[in-house]
Amino acid sequence: MNAVPQLFFDAASLGGIYAMAALGIALIFGVMNLVNFAHGEYIAFCVFALIVPSSDAVAVMFLGKAPAILLIPVLLALGALIAVASEYIVFRQLRNANPVAMMISSFALGFVIQNTLLAVYGSRPKAISLWPDLNTPISVAGASVPLLQLIVIITTLLVVSALALLLKKTRVGLEMRAAAENFTMARLLGVRANVVITGAFALSGALAAAVAMIMVTQTGVADVRMGGQIMLVAFIATVVGGLGSLPGAVAAGFLIGAISVVLQAALPLEARPFRDAFLYTLVVVILLVRPQGLFASASAKPRV
């Protein structure tokens, strides 16, 4: 077995998940200056939507029984729906509140979603098997790679390019980029705030659904708390990338995934349990050198 290609595939697939989660956060931060801490809970919600509501340890597939061709669009739509609904119910009421109030509300929203899931599904993690065939390893460039890793890498590239195309080539994309840089100016030019914000939440929620499908297939576990860990990494990625910068979020997502995988392989055995401490030390160093993030967005810079 060849170690270097193996590392590459591990890093790229983990980074891809982080990048997609970070994109979901950066999209909303860009248009609303809101760090939506409920994003991780959107992911958990999408995971649990796959199974029949019950508190049994073994999950019975519900939506997860549907064929992929049906399941994927339905789950993406469901992710978009919960994100848009939370905007409508919570964040729209706070449109003119200060960003800290909005951020705290996003925590509250996250707790509400998490506790609703707890009440319905119980607190025990459940074994769940979505597309188990995808974990069969295949041989690529001398490395043994689960098919899923390849799919994650390809999906990430597709999602990122589709998003880039949408932002670059469509009317709503143009309006979202303009609004992300200067919302007031965009509105003075007739850009409808509600359309842009709803669009950003829908995209963000769909990204959460994509992450949910990948995580579930990879880990085979549905856990009410699963959103928290990925949310933390994704949030750090958006900060390292430069809050509000979409290319920055993607790049930093991949970077953190890569560092994480390399540390896992390179650290001496005794130090491995402390991998995250090393990872976040590196993050601190990056932020000390570039406090504005790797790709600071123009809106974050003070304007004269």
Place this chain on the structure above:
Amino acid sequence: MTKLGVFDLEVRYGKVPALGGVTLHLQEGERLFVSGPNGAGKSSLLKAIAGAVSSSHGRVELDGDIITGKSAEAIARYGLSMVPEGRDIFSTLTVEENLRVGTGIRADKQAIEGDIAEIYDAFPILGERRHANAGALSGGQQQMLAIGRGLMTNPKLMMVDEPSLGLAPNIVDQVYDTLVALQKERGLTLLIVEQSSARAARVGGRMVLLRGGQVVGDGDASEFAERDLLKEAYFGQADQSKSTEQVQ
């Protein structure tokens, strides 16, 4: 015919009053300069009319329709466009994308392309750099882009906040020449914030003087210019508007 009517308009930032009951009227096709020292409420007046800040009292009428309390994006659809102080160019967008942001409220595809061509005609440098990032433009070019972008919503009334701010005098001339030409050609009504009465008098038009959030003078720009010139002759360079122009 009255294009814009502002009645007893008040704006407060928290408890601080920025505009204390301003009333003014603008006829269709007119050119009005708004002048006054820093903190007089000039920018607040424009922002309140455009819906970028909310007013605490009074009302604004555009073509007889009350637009007070409507959102900025709704007011843009009434045919009002604002070019803000500091220009607020979208620096991560290209020059042409900046122009197109405001076209979402229009359905006349051909006229949109015609307008873009016309703006490139008026400001050739923008045409040359249409695919460049707008953030890379010079201050003067950004001001031209801001004016062009303001025109792309096809406004009937355009408000320009300090177009001369931070620009070299010859560039200011060019900006005003274009504004005047565009106004003639399109029958625009213009409201321009301009500190220098001399500059306003050269361009020509009516002038309103704001101080402490209130209208304290209204007349032809040339009258204000003469008065400022007299003051300067007696008291030296004490006049605030003069000194700002020189600094910049």
